[in-house]
Amino acid sequence: MEENEKKQAQNSGEGGRNHGRRRRHRHGRGHGGNGNNGNAANANNGQEQKQQKPTVAQNADNASGKKQQNKQQKNKQPMPQKGQPQQQKNQNAQQPQPNQQSKNKQKNKNEKKAEPPRKDTYVYVLDGKIYLNLTNKCSNGCDFCVRNERASYYGNYLWLQKGEPTAAQVVAQIHGLGDLTRFKEAVFCGFGEPTYRMDVIVEVADFLHEKGLSVRLNTNGQGCLINKRDIIPELVGKIDLVNVSLNASCYEKYQKICRSMFREAGFDGMVEFAKSCKRQGVAVRFSIVDCIGEEEVEACKRLAQSVNVPLHIRDYITDC
DSSP: OHHHHHHHHHHHHHHHHHHHHHHHHHHTTTTTSOHHHHHHHHHHHHHHHHHHSOOHHHHHHHHHHHHHHHHHHHHHSOOOOTTHHHHHHHHHHHSOOHHHHHHHHHHHHHHHHSOOOOOOOSEEEETTEEEEOOOSOOSOOOTTOTTTTOSOBTTBOOSOSSOOOOHHHHHHHHHTTOOGGGOSEEEEOBSBOGGGGHHHHHHHHHHHHHTTOEEEEEEOSOHHHHHTSOOHHHHTTTOSEEEEEOOOSSHHHHHHHHOOTTTHHHHHHHHHHHHHHHHTTOOEEEEEEGGGOHHHHHHHHHHHHHTTOOEEEEOOOOOO
16 A cells, blocks of 8 residues: 555656656757747847847937937038138139139130231332232142142231232232332232133233333133133233143043143133233233143143243242
């Protein structure tokens, strides 16, 4: 009886201990302690996580705080004195920005390249002769022309910026030369073909004759083609000598170096112009430059002799 009670008591104790171990194992899982301690740890962890994650209200407060801090920092900057904003604005206007500085440099560079204001040259003096610049238009584009890539000719600006002159404007500049008796002759020759301005040639030639000057016309001989009429009767009594630039002995060679807008008709018309001047009583001559080669010079002599027109061989003139 006693043994049975002892066994029951032992079994009861062992069962209690086993049951207790099982209960502690079940409730203390993962925390190494009993159920109550695990719950307390979980509660503490939950509270820490809640503290680490800000609430919507806290985010709003933080944003409001940053705005307030920025506002305070802005307010800490010294306020300008009365009248200072306008002064500061004026200082900023006086100090060009980088892009503005670059534009100003480019503007100054362009201004330096621009030619200074000047009067157009209608009349200039060279070698004791008066030269008359009436136009920049020309029916030829000669390789050897002195106006190629030049802004001036012996210091005379012959490119006309204000348009072609009237006869009165040309005469006014001639008057500006003073005593005209010191000049040998007057020559219609500039940066263009003078026969584009036949009306001015006739009127100015009359003035020059009144002053006792001899008058010469330097031309490419295409004046009749340019004006679409025979202009030679208008030269009679006005021009004392017509100088026709021959430049080559045939059309092929002429066109290669002179590039007439009239092409073959330009060369043929030039030769016919010289012949017609001679027929109508206007003194005329051909001219060539000495740099075309001896063989071509001889060929030009033969051409001139064939039409009974004198040939003048001149030096090639270069700009100073």
